Amino acid sequence: xxxxxxxxxxxxxxxxxxxxxxxxxxxxxxxxxxxxxxxxxxxxxxxxxxxxxxxxxxxxxxxxxxxxxxxxxxxxxxxxxxxxxxxxxxxxxxxxxxxxxxxxxxxxxxxxxxxxxxxxxxxxxxxxxxxxxxxxxxxxxxxxxxxxxxxxxxxxxxxxxxxxxxxxxxxxxxxxxxxxxxxxxxxxxxxxxxxxxxxxxxxxxxxxxxxxxxxxxxxxxxxxxxxxxxxxxxxxxxxxxxxxxxxxxxxxxxxxxxxxxxxxxxxxxxxxxxxxxxxxxxxxxxxxxxxxxxxxxxxxxxxxxxxxxxxxxxxxxxxxxxxxxxxxxxxxxxxxxxxxxxxxxxxxxxxxxxxxxxxxxxxxxxxxxxxxxxxxxxxxxxxxxxxxxxxxxxxxxxxxxxxxxxxxxxxxxxxxxxxxxxxxxxxxxxxxxxxxxxxxxxxxxxxxxxxxxxxxxxxxxxxxxxxxxxxxxxxxxxxxxxxxxxxxxxxxxxxxxxxxxxxxxxxxxxxxxxxxxxxxxxxxxxxxxxxxxxxxxxxxxxxxxxxxxxxxxxxxxxxxxxxxxxxxxxxxxxxxxxxxxxxxxxxxxxxxxxxxxxxxxxxxxxxxxxxxxxxxxxxxxxxxxxxxxxxxxxxxxxx
Amino acid sequence: xxxxxxxxxxxxxxxxxxxxxxxxxxxxxxxxxxxxxxxxxxxxxxxxxxxxxxxxxxxxxxxxxxxxxxxxxxxxxxxxxxxxxx
Numbered sequence: 044x045x046x047x048x049x050x051x052x053x054x055x056x057x058x059x060x061x062x063x064x065x066x067x068x069x070x071x072x073x074x075x076x077x078x079x080x081x082x083x084x085x086x087x088x089x090x091x092x093x094x095x096x097x098x099x100x101x102x103x104x105x106x107x108x109x110x111x112x113x114x115x116x117x118x119x120x121x122x123x124x125x126x127x128x129x130x131x132x133x134x135x136x137x138x139x140x141x142x143x144x145x146x147x148x149x150x151x152x153x154x155x156x157x158x159x160x161x162x163x164x165x166x167x168x169x170x171x172x173x174x175x176x177x178x179x180x181x182x183x184x185x186x187x188x189x190x191x192x193x194x195x196x197x198x199x200x201x202x203x204x205x206x207x208x209x210x211x212x213x214x215x216x217x218x219x220x221x222x223x224x225x226x227x228x229x230x231x232x233x234x235x236x237x238x239x240x241x242x243x244x245x246x247x248x249x250x251x252x253x254x255x256x257x258x259x260x261x262x263x264x265x266x267x268x269x270x271x272x273x274x275x276x277x278x279x280x281x282x283x284x285x286x287x288x289x290x291x292x293x294x295x296x297x298x299x300x301x302x303x304x305x306x307x308x309x310x311x312x313x314x315x316x317x318x319x320x321x322x323x324x325x326x327x328x329x330x331x332x333x334x335x336x337x338x339x340x341x342x343x344x345x346x347x348x349x350x351x352x353x354x355x356x357x358x359x360x361x362x363x364x365x366x367x368x369x370x371x372x373x374x375x376x377x378x379x380x381x382x383x384x385x386x387x388x389x390x391x392x393x394x395x396x397x398x399x400x401x402x403x404x405x406x407x408x409x410x411x412x413x414x415x416x417x418x419x420x421x422x423x424x425x426x427x428x429x430x431x432x433x434x435x436x437x438x439x440x441x442x443x444x445x446x447x448x449x450x451x452x453x454x455x456x457x458x459x460x461x462x463x464x465x466x467x468x469x470x471x472x473x474x475x476x477x478x479x480x481x482x483x484x485x486x487x488x489x490x491x492x493x494x495x496x497x498x499x500x501x502x503x504x505x506x507x508x509x510x511x512x513x514x515x516x517x518x519x520x521x522x523x524x525x526x527x528x529x530x531x532x533x534x535x536x537x538x539x540x541x542x543x544x545x546x547x548x549x550x551x552x553x554x555x556x557x558x559x560x561x562x563x564x565x566x567x568x569x570x571x572x573x574x575x576x577x578x579x580x581x582x583x584x585x586x587x588x589x590x591x592x593x594x595x596x597x598x599x600x601x602x603x604x605x606x607x608x609x610x611x612x613x614x615x616x617x618x619x620x621x622x623x624x625x626x627x628x629x630x631x632x633x634x635x636x637x638x639x640x641x642x643x644x645x646x647x648x649x650x651x652x653x654x655x656x657x658x659x660x661x662x663x664x665x666x667x668x669x670x671x672x673x674x675x676x677x678x679x680x681x682x
Numbered sequence: 683x684x685x686x687x688x689x690x691x692x693x694x695x696x697x698x699x700x701x702x703x704x705x706x707x708x709x710x711x712x713x714x715x716x717x718x719x720x721x722x723x724x725x726x727x728x729x730x731x732x733x734x735x736x737x738x739x740x741x742x743x744x745x746x747x748x749x750x751x752x753x754x755x756x757x758x759x760x761x762x763x764x765x766x767x768x
């Protein structure tokens with residue numbers, strides 16, 4: 044057992060001391076603890092001041108945010124910035140539009156909104172501001188007037204969303220409308236033919252549909268958020284009537300956290316794997332002491348608490364998040380429960396990796412990351428023991444350690460609400476991910492059986508198909524650019540809105556790479572983006588998912604790109620290699636494919652290939668296919 | 683709770699919201715002598731005080747909170763009204 048004294052303390056004097064001693068990592072952990080204990084405006088401002096002092100030592104990603112609104116949101120900003128810096132290492136620069144100037148901001152091409160060039164925009168409008176007749180005057184409306192009001196509002200939203208999408212590649216969060224806590228018609232609203240509540244529901248459904256038809260536009264369910272926390276307690280009429288701030292001081296944190304849940308996936312901040320403990324987390328009791336018959340995860344209390352935890356893990360599994368186990372147990376005891384216990388919902392096929400032993404949890408986390416071929420920072424960790432959590436935080440600061448409440452009854456909800464598990468799109472690849480990893484294990488075994496690497500490639504029977512990206516696959520392509528770290532030549536990150544814009548940009552081609560082999564279909568596992576500039580075609584992005592690297596797929600992709608560029612009249616293919624801590628596997632890509640070094644700058648290198656020389660050949664063990672449509676479009680683009 | 687602990691806590695809120703040192707907070711600290719004390723920060727202060735001390739200010743009071751001394755006096759009064767002093 045660890046002595047209490049080394050636990051991370053969120054005490055301010057302690058933080059001050061750590062900052063003075065330049066113990067940056069310790070200071071970050073302490074600020075994390077402080078924020079968990081006191082989520083309020085004052086703490087948020089303190090955290091931001093501390094980060095300002097750590098600026099030179101801690102690298103943060105700057106992201107510009109604009110909030111267009113019909114009410115006061117200023118007091119939310121410090122908390123939003125603090126939550127984002129702690130959770131995602133994001134340095135948010137937040138600007139607000141003037142009250143009720145949102146329409147002009149969106150419509151005027153030279154408005155502050157577009158000049159500021161934000162990465163994300165939040166559009167937060169209240170029904171009482173945009174449609175007072177529906178909010179205050181509902182009882183006076185005729186059926187026709189009601190229909191007109193709904194139509195007018197939805198037409199405005201359509202107009203704004205379309206204009207915004209045409210002018211900006213930023214992600215857009217659109218708040219829907221909260222319901223009044225009491226309808227203007229009182230109880231009549233629930234029995235009358237016409238209902239204020241249902242009119243607002245129609246508006247919200249309309250907003251949802253509008254958002255869904257545009258890439259990078261997301262409906263933000265403000266009404267559900269307010270309802271979840273209770274309408275009465277959410278509001279503060281005192282500050283609404285004086286300074287147009289409608290939200291009570293104690294509810295501010297809930298809106299901030301919900302915004303954060305949306306912003307994290309938008310900026311590619313998400314984890315790929317949840318590593319879970321077993322005893323007293325997935326079930327009540329300790330299997331090594333209580334035996335399989337003594338542990339509980341049935342429908343009755345207290346087993347039901349842990350059954351609910353398992354249900355949430357199943358949800359995550361379906362969302363494409365891999366599950367793994369790190370437990371201090373005798374392997375045989377634990378495996379027997381997972382395989383045979385009648386009350387288990389999670390079974391061996393749900394886990395991509397299992398570590399039951401007496402090693403340090405951090406050692407097991409490292410080996411799980413290695414086995415699954417993901418970075419340590421792609422892992423989240425859950426454990427009922429605060430000691431284990433604290434140890435992992437200290438030993439592996441990159442791991443997202445989920446802080447559980449003292450009462451196990453809150454475990455399931457904490458996991459459900461964890462921001463780094465949120466997804467704003469679910470690709471076919473996400474849903475199939477666990478199966479892909481299971482097949483990957485077969486593939487590795489197969490490789491071990493065969494003598495030579497070439498023999499393995501031949502027997503693998505890979506088919507690579509390359510298509511021009513279409514509207515439907517934009518989310519997957521954006522996801523790959525946001526999350527691929529290893530085989531990624533430039534690490535340029537594109538949100539859905541930005542990918543959608545690239546599809547419309549003359550001279551730019553966005554290709555997606557599908558890979559199949561004898562073990563099955565891997566789906567879309569690669570992206571290549573090229574930019575034509577006179578006689579030169581530049582490879583802006585070339586990346587492959589870690590599932591298909593070291594299998595010569597990259598050569599197949601390059602042969603396609605070189606061929607297409609030459610056909611379109613380019614004389615030279617160029618590309619930068621921008622090194623990061625993680626993209627070592629892509630380092631020798633250009634030199635090993637006969638590219639010549641053009642120049643080097645700050646560790647970055649520019650490579651080029653003369654397209655009039657010998658062609659890059661696709662390895663003969665790969666069958667390469669591509670859509671003829673795309674080559675036609677290519678030619679048009681490049682002329 | 684003794685008044686001095688409450689005062690430390692209050693000074694901390696002022697120091698955080700206006701990004702100044704705790705030692706710079708004085709009874710006469712106000713928008714006139716604290717550079718960062720604008721209308722946005724004033725509202726942040728109100729929200730921070732409500733969160734920290736579990737009180738709620740009346741509309742008339744929000745404008746009156748215009749110096750450290752006035753805030754302290756009102757808070758003491760409030761805590762009496764809420765029966766929170768022990």
